[in-house]
Amino acid sequence: MKFQIPIGPQHPALKEPISLRMTVEGEVIRDADIRLGYNHRGLEKLAEEKTWIQNIYLTERICGICSHSHASCYVQGVEKLMELVPPKRGMYIRYLVSELERIHSHLLWLGVAGHEAGFDSFFMYTWRDREVVMDLLELISGNRVHYAMNTLGGVRRDLDEGQKAKILEGIVTLRKRSEYYFHIGANEPSFVGRLAGVGLLTKEQAVSLCAVGPTARASGIARDVRKEDPYAVYDEMDFEVGTADSCDVLGRVVVRVKELMESYKICEQIVRKLPSGDIAVKAPRKAKPNEVVARYEAPRGENIHYIKSNGSDKPERLKVRAPTLANYPATVEMLKNGFIADIPLIFAAIDPCICCAERTVSLVNIRSGEETVVRLSDLRRQAIERHRNAPPKRNAVWPF
Amino acid sequence: MTDVELIENIQQALGAKALEVTNPDRRRIFVRIAAADLVAAVTALRDGFDCRYLATISGLDKGETFEILYHFAIPAANINLRTEILKAAPRIESITPVIPGAVLYERELQDMFGMVIEHIPDPRPLVVPDDWPAGNYPLRKDWKFERPQEIIPGGKS
Numbered sequence: 001m002k003f004q005i006p007i008g009p010q011h012p013a014l015k016e017p018i019s020l021r022m023t024v025e026g027e028v029i030r031d032a033d034i035r036l037g038y039n040h041r042g043l044e045k046l047a048e049e050k051t052w053i054q055n056i057y058l059t060e061r062i063c064g065i066c067s068h069s070h071a072s073c074y075v076q077g078v079e080k081l082m083e084l085v086p087p088k089r090g091m092y093i094r095y096l097v098s099e100l101e102r103i104h105s106h107l108l109w110l111g112v113a114g115h116e117a118g119f120d121s122f123f124m125y126t127w128r129d130r131e132v133v134m135d136l137l138e139l140i141s142g143n144r145v146h147y148a149m150n151t152l153g154g155v156r157r158d159l160d161e162g163q164k165a166k167i168l169e170g171i172v173t174l175r176k177r178s179e180y181y182f183h184i185g186a187n188e189p190s191f192v193g194r195l196a197g198v199g200l201l202t203k204e205q206a207v208s209l210c211a212v213g214p215t216a217r218a219s220g221i222a223r224d225v226r227k228e229d230p231y232a233v234y235d236e237m238d239f240e241v242g243t244a245d246s247c248d249v250l251g252r253v254v255v256r257v258k259e260l261m262e263s264y265k266i267c268e269q270i271v272r273k274l275p276s277g278d279i280a281v282k283a284p285r286k287a288k289p290n291e292v293v294a295r296y297e298a299p300r301g302e303n304i305h306y307i308k309s310n311g312s313d314k315p316e317r318l319k320v321r322a323p324t325l326a327n328y329p330a331t332v333e334m335l336k337n338g339f340i341a342d343i344p345l346i347f348a349a350i351d352p353c354i355c356c357a358e359r360t361v362s363l364v365n366i367r368s369g370e371e372t373v374v375r376l377s378d379l380r381r382q383a384i385e386r387h388r389n390a391p392p393k394r395n396a397v398w399p400f
Numbered sequence: 401m402t403d404v405e406l407i408e409n410i411q412q413a414l415g416a417k418a419l420e421v422t423n424p425d426r427r428r429i430f431v432r433i434a435a436a437d438l439v440a441a442v443t444a445l446r447d448g449f450d451c452r453y454l455a456t457i458s459g460l461d462k463g464e465t466f467e468i469l470y471h472f473a474i475p476a477a478n479i480n481l482r483t484e485i486l487k488a489a490p491r492i493e494s495i496t497p498v499i500p501g502a503v504l505y506e507r508e509l510q511d512m513f514g515m516v517i518e519h520i521p522d523p524r525p526l527v528v529p530d531d532w533p534a535g536n537y538p539l540r541k542d543w544k545f546e547r548p549q550e551i552i553p554g555g556k557s
Contacts, residue, residue: 037527044512045538045545080425210454210501223453228475229427293428293471293478295455304471306458321456321505329501 002030005340009038020347024340032335034328047318052078052152052287055315059305060146062320065108067146068101069298070305070320075150076231077294077307081287082152090154090279095233096167096270097140097149099263103174104133105299106256106263109348110181113253116345117194118384122181129177136170139163154280164271175264182257195250199334199346202247211330212323213301214259215350217243218251225297236273237266249349286313298323300350324350341383401476403427406449410479413448417441427477435483435492442470442481442498449474454495457505459513461541466490466513490515512539 009019017038023031060071107130114122141147206219224241242258244251287309301323310316420432445451451472460467470481507526514537
């Protein structure tokens with residue numbers, strides 16, 4: 001007997017409403033289909049009618065969590081088009097904000113993973129600590145989400161000694177807390193047992209479906225734009241690319257945990273090495289006809305912007321590819337042969353933050369056409385219930 | 401591998417298919433090919449240079465023609481294949497048999513530019529709504545958005 005389960009498309013807290021239609025046989029998902037476009041805002045068309053400066057604020061609004069990523073990627077490209085060389089200090093501050101943003105995004109994700117796995121104290125602890133980094137971002141930029149730090153040729157706000165000391169202090173706290181949670185992870189076999197073996201994506205699949213970011217790195221592909229194509233300050237930083245080869249949700253947790261540690265390292269290096277001087281240079285109003293491909297490693301994976309100028313003060317074409325889009329074909333593969341109870345966990349694992357809101361899932365019986373509506377909280381409770389009764393995975397170990 | 405060596409290797413591998421190879425910036429290589437050679441060139445790049453990661457496909461309206469850019473990334477560089485098709489007959493072969501991850505980007509091209517991707521495994525619209533009027537392709541330069549007049553049911557005429 002086959003059922004089809006539609007999930008979505010509307011849920012209030014998500015920037016990308018998405019519709020998933022899953023064909024299930026009993027509790028096992030046999031096929032998944034993704035439909036997009038519910039939040040298509042025609043941003044690429046709009047960008048052609050805005051000036052270079054206006055587009056910084058437009059691209060910043062592509063995403064609510066990695067807002068700085070899109071703006072930085074765009075600014076990187078336009079600076080190349082305008083042949084601007086931003087001052088060192090400005091670049092250091094820009095990528096300090098990038099790394100702090102990565103920390104807040106990964107801490108958010110870790111909490112969500114804990115919540116979906118039924119480990120709510122983990123969720124509350126990581127989100128409490130996320131406030132430390134959110135406060136640091138507010139201290140630097142005056143805002144918690146849309147930092148508006150970037151401008152063509154540098155950044156808009158400088159750092160003073162007091163702020164530097166506070167950032168270093170915050171990083172020490174975050175690192176200590178993170179180490180404590182990893183210790184909890186290592187001593188909580190039910191958490192590891194829930195995540196191991198769920199949402200499998202082999203290395204071969206990840207390569208052929210062009211997966212990016214932590215999803216690809218958890219399948220053993222060491223692809224990180226910061227290392228592969230070091231932009232701006234990253235060739236001066238000492239850090240490692242975190243990978244895992246377990247190809248499941250546990251691997252994705254491990255990769256993000258490793259990246260957190262590396263981001264703390266990068267932040268400390270940036271603050272300690274911060275050069276003196278200006279933070280921005282003056283940018284021209286127009287750009288010569290040219291084209292550029294800008295790449296940037298956002299928290300969820302590679303961001304790529306293709307920008308073409310035509311000599312005016314507006315772009316001829318701005319093409320944006322956000323990392324979540326690149327991960328959809330891989331998500332379909334991950335969902336196949338998984339359980340209904342694992343949908344929230346697998347979907348959360350690519351970090352589209354579909355899981356922050358309460359919403360409904362309706363189960364449609366194909367034979368009778370009868371529809372029943374299930375709240376996601378019930379689905380989650382079923383998931384926890386099922387795993388309580390499932391035999392423990394004795395061979396699953398915390399990889400730290 | 402430096403950019404110069406890589407360009408030489410690409411020219412050797414693609415032979416006469418590579419109409420023009422440019423290197424505007426460090427680690428950025430643009431290769432112009434004819435639209436008919438697309439699948440052969442992508443296959444040659446995948447087999448010879450391990451170009452299996454397609455970052456995205458960009459479409460571009462150039463008036464009489466459409467330009468399509470296939471952005472590949474390998475650890476050594478960013479290789480961008482560029483090809484042009486006529487706007488009057490916007491047909492291009494799908495590269496999904498070679499790069500399965502390209503399907504979403506090709507569907508986006510169909511929606512946004514009205515190109516016809518031949519032999520695409522899944523031709524449904526990707527981003528436009530179900531009731532989108534046929535023949536409207538938003539990213540064409542001659543397409544302008546006109547807000548439909550709002551009619552309030554039961555309101556004043």
